[in-house]
Amino acid sequence: MAREWLESPSIGVTLAAPPLKQEGFKMCGTSKEGSAVPTVLIDNPCTRVTRWSFAGRGDNTGWHRHNYDYLVVPVQDGVLEIRDAEGAISRSELKVGVPYFRKRGVEHDVLSGNDTAFAFIEVEFL
Template structure:
């Protein structure tokens, strides 16, 4: 799309994947490692496992920088489209929790 970063070089590890919730660790070994372009199909929460920065490529061609703090989560709604890149000179990771159903009983 509009990124010069390698596509899909971040390493996802799925820890939980059931009808209600998916929990994935995203690990970026080096600066510029990226998730690859994707659109979130579910509401989600991200919990950073580091203090530092992620660079976010957006569909309009802009790049923003997000500062993250270890253990301080943030929430996003369905429909977010982006490519997330490691903006640090060190390995970093975060946990992504996706809510696969709107209601705990699946209705």
């Protein structure tokens, strides 16, 4: 599936337009970025640590592909809905302090499934 890619080195991911086959899907704004707020906490030659903050249900990171292996550490219990490149949505229940690891190349949009604010820390291995 053809996509437009927008490099975003400041947050270590490549942002992408959503798959064309997804009817009714709307990105927030025209920048192809989501409504979740990334705050880079550490950025050095070895790692980049980013706090992702979601104000509420439906806030999203925007379509992106990870350029590095990474791990996620939830800072509170909550639910994330992950939309993959084919448009399938999986639901993940996260527990505070329980990390998970993914290899580079993962392509998705991450949406908050919470009615209240939610955040996680992402650590990328550069």
